[in-house]
Amino acid sequence: MEIAFITIYLCILIYTIFKVLLDTYSTPKTLAYLMLIMLVPFLGILLYYSFGINYRHKRTTSIGVNSQTDFDLSYKNKDVDNTEKLIEKSVDEILHFQPLVHFLKGLFQENLSENNFKLLINGEEKFPEVLKSIATAQHFIHMEYYDWENDIVGNKIKDLLLKKAASGLKVRVLYDDYASKGIKKNIVKELKNGGVEIYPKIKVKLAKFANRINHRDHRKIIIVDGKIGFVGGINISDRYDNSIDTGLYWRDTHVKFTGLLVHNLQRHFIVSWNTAQLEKLAYSKALFPTIELIENEDIRALGQVVAGGPIYPMSNIMLSYFRIFSLAKEKLYITNPYFIPNESIMDALKQAAISGVDVRLMVPEKSDSAIVGAASKFYFNDLLNAGVKIYLYKKGFIHAKTVVADGLVSVVGTANMDIRSFDLNFEIMSVIYGKLFAANLEQSYISDLENCCEIKKEDWGNINVFNRLKYAVSRLISSFL
Numbered sequence: 001m002e003i004a005f006i007t008i009y010l011c012i013l014i015y016t017i018f019k020v021l022l023d024t025y026s027t028p029k030t031l032a033y034l035m036l037i038m039l040v041p042f043l044g045i046l047l048y049y050s051f052g053i054n055y056r057h058k059r060t061t062s063i064g065v066n067s068q069t070d071f072d073l074s075y076k077n078k079d080v081d082n083t084e085k086l087i088e089k090s091v092d093e094i095l096h097f098q099p100l101v102h103f104l105k106g107l108f109q110e111n112l113s114e115n116n117f118k119l120l121i122n123g124e125e126k127f128p129e130v131l132k133s134i135a136t137a138q139h140f141i142h143m144e145y146y147d148w149e150n151d152i153v154g155n156k157i158k159d160l161l162l163k164k165a166a167s168g169l170k171v172r173v174l175y176d177d178y179a180s181k182g183i184k185k186n187i188v189k190e191l192k193n194g195g196v197e198i199y200p201k202i203k204v205k206l207a208k209f210a211n212r213i214n215h216r217d218h219r220k221i222i223i224v225d226g227k228i229g230f231v232g233g234i235n236i237s238d239r240y241d242n243s244i245d246t247g248l249y250w251r252d253t254h255v256k257f258t259g260l261l262v263h264n265l266q267r268h269f270i271v272s273w274n275t276a277q278l279e280k281l282a283y284s285k286a287l288f289p290t291i292e293l294i295e296n297e298d299i300r301a302l303g304q305v306v307a308g309g310p311i312y313p314m315s316n317i318m319l320s321y322f323r324i325f326s327l328a329k330e331k332l333y334i335t336n337p338y339f340i341p342n343e344s345i346m347d348a349l350k351q352a353a354i355s356g357v358d359v360r361l362m363v364p365e366k367s368d369s370a371i372v373g374a375a376s377k378f379y380f381n382d383l384l385n386a387g388v389k390i391y392l393y394k395k396g397f398i399h400a401k402t403v404v405a406d407g408l409v410s411v412v413g414t415a416n417m418d419i420r421s422f423d424l425n426f427e428i429m430s431v432i433y434g435k436l437f438a439a440n441l442e443q444s445y446i447s448d449l450e451n452c453c454e455i456k457k458e459d460w461g462n463i464n465v466f467n468r469l470k471y472a473v474s475r476l477i478s479s480f481l
Contacts, residue, residue, distance in 0.1 A: 013037065016045050026419060028476065071271050072109075075283045079263055083112040086302055093302065093434045096327060097409050103323050104304045104431065107316055115259025116298035117432060119412075119440050123241030126234050126254045127153055133224045133256070134160050139286065140170040142223040142269050144201070146216065146414070147179040147235035150186050152244060154236050158187050162194040171196040174272055176217040177204040179235075199276045201426065215310055217272070218414050218425040220254075221265055226289045229262040231255060231305075231430050232412050233401050240399075249396025251448065253335075253441075255412040255430055257303065263288050264305040268428060271311075301434030308415065309426035317415045318422040320431065322348050324405050331358040333404045333445045337397070338416035339363050339376045340475070345417060346379060350386035358389070362445070362452060365392035372418075374474035377467075384457040395451035401429070402441060409433055410441045 016037055024030045037044040083105055087098055094101065104110045120126040134141055134157070141164060148154055165171045173191065175183070177200035191198045201217035222230040232254025239246045266288060270281045281287065293300070308317035325332060325348035332352055339361065341349075353359040361383065367373030380390055403411035413429020415421040432438075 009042070012045060016048060020048070025423070032476075070280070071267070071274060071282065075267060075288075078283055078288065079111065079260060081111045082114075086112050086114060090302055090433070093408065095406075095408060096329060097324075097405070097433065100323050100327055100409065100431070101304065101433070104306060104320065107314065107319065108307065108312065110264060110304045110306065111260070112302055112304055112433075113260035113264070114293065115257045115261045115301065115303050116293060116296060117301050117303070117434075117437050118256040118298045119437065119444070120232065120234075120254040120256060121444060122250065122252055123153065123234055123237075124243050126230070126232070126256075127156075127241055129256050130222060130230060131156065131160060133222070133228050133230075134164060137164055137169055137224045139225045140172070141225075142172050142221075142266070142273075144174040144217065144219045144221050144269055144272055145180065145236055146176045146218045146220055147237060148175050148183050148187065149180075149235075149237040150183050151238040153238050153241055154183065154187060157236055158191060161191060161196055165191075165195040172273060173198040174201045174217065174269075174276055175199075176201060179216065197277075197279075201272055201276050216420070216425045218421065219272075219428045220414055221269060221428060223262060223266050223269055226266055226287055227258055227262055227291050229257050229265045231265065231414070231428060233399050233414055251393065251396060251398040251400060253400040253402050253412055253444070255432070256298075257430070258291070258298070259293055259303070260291055261303045261305060261430070262291065265428070268305065268307045272426065275311075299434065299437045299440065301432050301437045303433065304431045305428065306413070306431060307426075307428045308421070310424060315422045317427050317429070318342065318344065320429075321345060321403070321411075321415075321417065324403060324409060324411065324431075325349055325352055328352050328357050328359075328405045330406045331360075331404075332406075333360050333362075333442060335362045335398060335400045335402045335445065335448070336417045337364055337367065337399050337401070338369070338372050338418050338421075339379070340372065340418040341379060342419065342422065346382065349383060349388055353383070353387035359387070360389045360391065360445075362391045362393055362398065362448060364398050365394045365453070366397070368397060371474045371477055374471050375477070378471040378475040380455060380460055384455065384460055390455045391449060391452035392455065393448060393452050398448070402445070404438050404442045404445060407435055407438045407442060410438045412441070 020030060020033045024033060033048055037048055087094060087101060101112050120129060161171050173196060188198055202215055220232060220235055233252045234240045234254045238244045239250050240252055242249055274280045306316055306320045322344050349359055363376055383390060401413055401415055410432040411429055415427040415429050421427050
């Protein structure tokens, strides 16, 4: 009996080891799981099957891939691809970042297009533009948001959506079921009763027990009539609007654009929509209308969209950051609130700095997550030794996710620089090519530096052992967040 029991246990142990090796792509997690199941008999295996396998991931990936494939079949070749013509026409606006254009096109068929862009700093600039765009909508409104709160801003947008739905417009909304759990008993019900089609991107059961291991829809996008798009780091919440006193200054960045880039944004929204509920949207001219660019006060530039998440075969977000960092020749200005990079991103930043590129990284002085804030600091020593300049934002909390490279390429999006944004969450960001837009974003960066303190290499070298240990432990824990 005892021999049979031991045999069965060894078979389960060997099977579990193989499963960990084949299914876990993160090296720290693989090592942690292997140590757990081998050093803690029985309980280790039980814990792995209880918490180490994301069963929702398998279902989400399967449904998402099918939705992506089905929609792309109907969408394929519908928009004219002018990528090569635009590169030739605007060579001085792209220069040595031409390989980036081709990389993003090859990564997930993201065509280059000409658009009008408007940089939006904080909720004070974003929310009036959003309300104005929604108010002028004539056909449909699509929204996909991570965090929507039941506050002044959240209810303003809700009331306007109800008004547009009552006038006959199609209003479709996706929200993250965990981050936006505070609106499920109020705003969600009101919108549904008012004719708005609203669903969670991924339904979370037992929300009180859900944790960060579950996939999140971290996107913050709006599409109006298939002609106006918004993307960036600003959620629907009062705290992003500093004209409303919430007790802490929040610094964030969004971008509004018109042009064919909106079609790329729409493509990814529809895949999310088709994944979340039963009504499947296919390509139509109503959803992807003809767009004629008009001259206005916005900045004319070229752009592509990068979407990431567990349904994609590669780590689109990470690879895009890596390509930009590798191509930079003169300066690289990065803002990111949750900086827990993988080895590839660290190597790209160090290589750029050692090669003479002016690499600057801006992160919050105080993070809204103690573990993430401490984990970020683990990487500072290596970066400082390579010549990267690190700045801590002190005015409040900086939540922007932006990059400016060589005064040519700008990134404004939702993606942090951590494993969640690289592989687990649904993310999206705009990549904008053009000197004028880059100059605006760079000036915003320079202005933010006035509210920062720079970490000096010699000062950081004096950090005591206790803090170094805290940073190292936080880095290990962050792999499981």
